[in-house]
Amino acid sequence: MHTIMVMGGGFVLLLVFLLASRFIGDGSLLALATAAKWFIPAWFIGAGINMAVGVIKAGYSVAEELPIFLLVFAVPAFVAALLWWKFGR
Structure with missing residues (x-):
């Protein structure tokens, strides 16, 4: 649930x-x-901060957090890249 909320935060930031x-x-x-x-x-940077919180405060390893970081970063960034591509022409 936390992952979905953070990705939602990414869309709000976008x-x-x-x-x-x-x-x-x-x-x-x-x-x-x-x-x-x-x-x-x-x-x-925002997704990296989320990863750092997971590693430092929640006690997960970097190897455990890295796939979550990639998902959290990639989904909103992909939408932004599509918008950049579509409107940048």
Whole structure:
């Protein structure tokens, strides 16, 4: 359940990036692509923090947490990459 909640947090963060691009940027599709592009490294850091909490506080090993990290990072990052590809053309 925690994994789904963290991935949901990733999608919320992506939405925040996209909304910020509409209000701060010029509102173009290229601004949405740029927001999606900037989301990916930000989400990598966020997913890494989640992994660190699992290793340090929950006591899981890095080998146990790595597949969860990859899943948590990859799903929202894939959606962002699709948006970047679609709107960046």
